[in-house]
Structures are given as structure tokens and as C-alpha cells.
Amino acid sequence: MTSILIVFPKAEDGKSIRNLLVRHGYDVAAVCTLGSQVLNMADMMNSGVVISGYKFPDMYYTELKSSLPAGFDMLLMASARVCAECGDPDVICVPMPLKVQDLMSTLEMMCMNQERRKKKLRARPKQRSEAEKRVLWEAKTVLMERNHMTEEEAHRYIQRCSMDSGTSLTETAQMVLAMTKL
Numbered sequence: 814m815t816s817i818l819i820v821f822p823k824a825e826d827g828k829s830i831r832n833l834l835v836r837h838g839y840d841v842a843a844v845c846t847l848g849s850q851v852l853n854m855a856d857m858m859n860s861g862v863v864i865s866g867y868k869f870p871d872m873y874y875t876e877l878k879s880s881l882p883a884g885f886d887m888l889l890m891a892s893a894r895v896c897a898e899c900g901d902p903d904v905i906c907v908p909m910p911l912k913v914q915d916l917m918s919t920l921e922m923m924c925m926n927q928e929r930r931k932k933k934l935r936a937r938p939k940q941r942s943e944a945e946k947r948v949l950w951e952a953k954t955v956l957m958e959r960n961h962m963t964e965e966e967a968h969r970y971i972q973r974c975s976m977d978s979g980t981s982l983t984e985t986a987q988m989v990l991a992m993t994k995l
Contacts, residue, residue: 815924816861820845822869848872860884862923867891886923945983952986955993
């Protein structure tokens with residue numbers, strides 16, 4: 814589920830938006846009145862959506878957007894004039910006065926994009942460091958020499974052991990090397 818942070822200069826405005834979202838099945842992580850509060854919360858999270866007014870006591874929405882960590886999207890709720898002047902293509906605008914259906918459909922689209930991005934990141938293969946590659950190669954070399962395996966067979970053997978034991982390839986390769994030193 815996507816983390817949602819709400820920030821408006823008036824606490825009652827933020828609470829009203831939170832109550833509306835909760836009634837529609839969304840989970841709101843926090844309601845803030847300052848941009849700095851949102852930044853503190855965002856630093857503890859990997860990603861999410863920030864629903865924002867345009868001006869806070871400590872900054873404007875543009876400053877907040879530029880300071881947010883990379884995994885966060887911003888939904889700006891402001892007057893039609895402010896939305897028209899917003900030149901940032903990464904800020905999604907919903908004009909005020911608010912139409913609940915516009916907010917819900919826009920937020921749904923943003924949450925779907927967040928989930929799609931998370932799946933893409935998980936599907937991307939993990940990059941190994943040079944030290945990890947070296948350990949894996951040494952373990953394969955030992956298996957090839959001692960058990961007369963090809964490199965592909967040794968790799969498959971380490972993969973299978975890794976899956977069976979629930980450890981990473983590198984940890985399994987380290988175990989193979991430790992077992993051969995006994």
C-alpha cells in the first residue's frame with residue numbers, strides 16, 4: 814500500500830482531507846502543517862504520495878517538491894490560478910474548489926503508478942559488488958575442480974542450495990568455501 818502524507822497550513826484542512834481519504838479506503842501515514850515535518854516523515858519512508866496545499870509557514874510547495882526523496886510524488890491542491898501557473902510536470906494538480914471524484918481518481922492513478930514503480934524496482938536484478946563476484950567465482954572454481962562440474966553446473970548447484978537454505982548466492986558461496994577448508 815502506498816504511504817500518503819498530507820500537508821496543509823491549517824491542521825483542520827489536512828484532517829478533513831485525511832477523513833475523506835480514510836472513508837474511501839486509503840491509509841494516511843501523517844497529517845502535517847509544515848513542509849519540514851513532511852520531509853522528516855518522508856526520510857523515514859521509501860516512497861509515497863504527498864498531498865499538499867501550495868504555501869506553508871516554512872516553505873512553498875515548489876521547495877517541498879524539490880526537497881522530497883526520489884520515490885515521492887506530489888499532488889497539489891490549490892486554486893485554478895495556482896494550478897495553471899505550476900510549471901513542474903512532476904506535480905499533479907487538482908484545482909479547488911475540490912471535486913471529491915477528481916481527487917479520488919487522481920490519487921488512485923498516482924497510487925497505481927507508485928505500485929508499478931515498486932514492482933519494477935523489485936524485478937530489477939540486484940547488482941553484485943566485485944567482492945561478491947569474486948567469492949561466487951571462487952566457490953564455482955572449487956566445485957568445478959573437486960566435483961568435476963562445468964561452470965554452469967556449479968552455478969546451478971549454488972543457486973539450488975541458496976534457494977533451499979533461503980540465503981543469498983554470496984552467502985551460499987561463502988558456505989561452500991568454508992566447507993572445503995575443513
